[in-house]
Amino acid sequence: MSLVEAMLLTVITASTPLLIAAIGELVVERSGVLNLGVEGMMVMGAACGFAAAIASGSTAVGIVAGIAAGMAMALAFGVMTLVFAANQVASGLALTILGLGLSGLIGAGFVGLRRDPMPKLDLGGLTDIPFLGPVVFGQDAFVYASFALAGGVAWFLWRTRAGLKLRAIGENQASAHALGHPVIRTRFLAVLFGGGCAGLSGAYLSLAYTPFWVTGMTAGRGWIALALVVFSSWLPFRAVVGAYLFGAVSILQLYAQGAGVDVPSQLMSALPYLATIAVLVAISGARARGRAPGSLGIPFVPDR
Amino acid sequence: MTTFDRRTVLKGAGLGLGGLALAGVPGFAQAAEKLKIGFVYVGPVGDFGWTYQHEVARQALQKAMDAEVETSYVENVPEGPDAERVIEGLVRAGNKLIFTTSFGFMEATVKVAKKYPDVKFEHCTGYKRADNLATYSGRFYEGRYICGQIAAKVSKSGVVGYIASFPIPEVVSGINAFMLGAQSVNPDMKVKIIWVNTWFDPGKEADAAKALLDQGADVIAQHTDSPAAMQVAAERGAHAFGQDSDMIKFGPKTQLSAIVNDWSGYYIERAKAVIAGTWTSTDTWGGLDSGLVVMAPYTNMPDDVKAMATATQKTIHDGSYKVFTGPVVKQDGTIAAKAGEVLPDGEILGMNWYIKGVDESLPK
Numbered sequence: 001m002s003l004v005e006a007m008l009l010t011v012i013t014a015s016t017p018l019l020i021a022a023i024g025e026l027v028v029e030r031s032g033v034l035n036l037g038v039e040g041m042m043v044m045g046a047a048c049g050f051a052a053a054i055a056s057g058s059t060a061v062g063i064v065a066g067i068a069a070g071m072a073m074a075l076a077f078g079v080m081t082l083v084f085a086a087n088q089v090a091s092g093l094a095l096t097i098l099g100l101g102l103s104g105l106i107g108a109g110f111v112g113l114r115r116d117p118m119p120k121l122d123l124g125g126l127t128d129i130p131f132l133g134p135v136v137f138g139q140d141a142f143v144y145a146s147f148a149l150a151g152g153v154a155w156f157l158w159r160t161r162a163g164l165k166l167r168a169i170g171e172n173q174a175s176a177h178a179l180g181h182p183v184i185r186t187r188f189l190a191v192l193f194g195g196g197c198a199g200l201s202g203a204y205l206s207l208a209y210t211p212f213w214v215t216g217m218t219a220g221r222g223w224i225a226l227a228l229v230v231f232s233s234w235l236p237f238r239a240v241v242g243a244y245l246f247g248a249v250s251i252l253q254l255y256a257q258g259a260g261v262d263v264p265s266q267l268m269s270a271l272p273y274l275a276t277i278a279v280l281v282a283i284s285g286a287r288a289r290g291r292a293p294g295s296l297g298i299p300f301v302p303d304r
Numbered sequence: 305m306t307t308f309d310r311r312t313v314l315k316g317a318g319l320g321l322g323g324l325a326l327a328g329v330p331g332f333a334q335a336a337e338k339l340k341i342g343f344v345y346v347g348p349v350g351d352f353g354w355t356y357q358h359e360v361a362r363q364a365l366q367k368a369m370d371a372e373v374e375t376s377y378v379e380n381v382p383e384g385p386d387a388e389r390v391i392e393g394l395v396r397a398g399n400k401l402i403f404t405t406s407f408g409f410m411e412a413t414v415k416v417a418k419k420y421p422d423v424k425f426e427h428c429t430g431y432k433r434a435d436n437l438a439t440y441s442g443r444f445y446e447g448r449y450i451c452g453q454i455a456a457k458v459s460k461s462g463v464v465g466y467i468a469s470f471p472i473p474e475v476v477s478g479i480n481a482f483m484l485g486a487q488s489v490n491p492d493m494k495v496k497i498i499w500v501n502t503w504f505d506p507g508k509e510a511d512a513a514k515a516l517l518d519q520g521a522d523v524i525a526q527h528t529d530s531p532a533a534m535q536v537a538a539e540r541g542a543h544a545f546g547q548d549s550d551m552i553k554f555g556p557k558t559q560l561s562a563i564v565n566d567w568s569g570y571y572i573e574r575a576k577a578v579i580a581g582t583w584t585s586t587d588t589w590g591g592l593d594s595g596l597v598v599m600a601p602y603t604n605m606p607d608d609v610k611a612m613a614t615a616t617q618k619t620i621h622d623g624s625y626k627v628f629t630g631p632v633v634k635q636d637g638t639i640a641a642k643a644g645e646v647l648p649d650g651e652i653l654g655m656n657w658y659i660k661g662v663d664e665s666l667p668k
Contacts, residue, residue: 010515104348104349112352113553205506212531219505219507254498254508265501268499
């Protein structure tokens with residue numbers, strides 16, 4: 001296997017969790033809710049996913065448990081911000097802290113255990129094609145799911161009536177409400193979807209990426225996913241670009257260090273963030289196709 | 305519905321404080337008898353690495369001296385101003401002996417120690433002391449030397465992959481000791497170093513391990529805290545060394561050994577000293593000889609390599625060989641230690657240069 005192929009495979013595994021979480025959060029923010037609890041939901045997904053997989057012996061059960069854990073946290077967030085109209089920023093941050101602590105509690109009995117990583121697709125002949133084979137046909141289910149999610153969300157938001165309503169609610173909640181669209185219900189479903197994606201992303205970390213559990217293993221990826229949503233101007237295709245740009249630069253700097261490139265390692269570690277900022281500046285100049293949803297972060301209370 | 309006005313708040317606060325005071329009375333009566341010991345951890349107890357080993361030692365201390373001490377801990381304390389608040393909180397909770405387990409807690413510990421001269425403080429991996437502030441650490445580099453020897457024997461490609469965290473003297477001396485050990489077996493041994501700039505990020509450590517293995521290394525050593533690299537090495541059929549704790553479960557056919565931190569003996573000794581009134585501020589830098597540093601069983605290697613490692617361990621243990629005995633030549637050619645002389649502790653503590661044979665440049 002050539003070095004480039006090996007690098008590409010590592011880039012894909014590094015970018016997938018960011019992409020899945022970013023797509024989920026993109027839907028949430030398109031509906032007008034700012035969910036800062038992605039990190040907490042992700043780490044809960046990782047803990048519960050791993051715990052369920054160990055307890056049941058099945059990766060599929062672990063994946064379902066991870067998604068369910070993310071959704072459960074999202075349910076709490078939804079109740080706080082949509083039913084009680086609490087401040088969305090504060091609620092999200094509180095959920096992050098809760099998630100980090102609760103996941104440590106749930107995962108405490110599972111530290112030091114390991115599983116086999118999720119099996120990768122093996123299509124025999126197709127997977128053996130040099131270079132393209134393993135990269136395109138030899139990934140695990142999460143990677144294909146991440147692209148399916150990106151494509152599916154793009155189709156949903158721009159080609160379906162329900163997606164149009166969701167975007168309208170995100171742009172101007174008062175007008176949407178006046179037209180009779182169910183603002184709270186739509187946002188609730190969006191929040192649950194976002195939580196499920198964050199949980200799925202966490203489950204990927206503990207079931208496929210590094211198949212064990214240690215407290216805090218997400219190491220800030222939830223925050224990076226949040227930043228990627230803004231980077232992507234709330235457009236799914238740009239979210240893919242952003243996730244892979246960040247992942248690629250993160251991995252390339254590791255390979256560069258291994259090859260002995262003489263650049264200070266602290267600068268190398270900062271490179272993914274610098275690259276993302278640079279690209280953001282570059283694409284912001286061009287005709288701005290994406291803006292923040294108009295009602296992002298504003299609580300909706302119909303009778304006030 | 306009760307209105308949320310000042311009267312209600314004051315009533316509630318008064319009731320709450322009264323309840324706390326009542327609950328606290330029996331607690332005060334008991335606390336006077338047992339020595340309360342507090343621990344401040346930089347990471348989570350579940351990291352299966354640095355903090356995990358401190359927690360294991362704390363539990364051993366509690367178990368060994370259950371009638372005489374009452375231990376507690378605070379985990380995930382960030383290194384910085386918040387640490388001071390946590391340490392003071394432990395003092396005010398009645399702890400008379402406090403262990404702060406990371407280099408970054410140094411300033412906070414010094415400050416709080418000054419304010420409370422009758423409380424004893426112990427700072428791990430630091431260098432500032434006071435009458436009521438002692439320091440302790442482990443000569444982990446001794447273990448690195450043995451690992452280097454094993455790596456040189458076991459590696460077929462002659463290249464070691466080293467996952468390093470931050471360019472501080474402790475990490476640099478670890479790399480140098482490792483390479484000195486490797487060079488004693490194979491003078492042409494090479495090392496590839498990746499600085500991940502974090503003590504703990506399993507994903508990044510796994511990626512770094514993949515990058516090193518892809519670029520020709522076949523033995524992985526790490527100075528980071530999670531078992532991710534060991535797991536990657538296991539998947540790829542390479543060899544690796546565990547760090548801080550025995551990671552054999554993550555690589556049953558992969559782990560050669562691990563440098564394990566065993567703080568329990570030290571903690572028990574210091575707790576006994578406080579109770580007996582003989583505690584003084586000391587600087588303990590224990591290695592293989594004192595039991596602070598323990599090597600995990602040598603596995604997955606031929607018998608002659610195992611014998612060599614055990615023999616080296618014995619010479620370090622009984623003091624007949626000291627790691628960093630010359631000749632030690634710096635990367636730029638200057639002599640750090642002549643043949644037969646041992647590098648002084650101060651040099652090791654402040655080490656910011658590579659030895660000859662490490663072909664990379666050290667990040668500043």
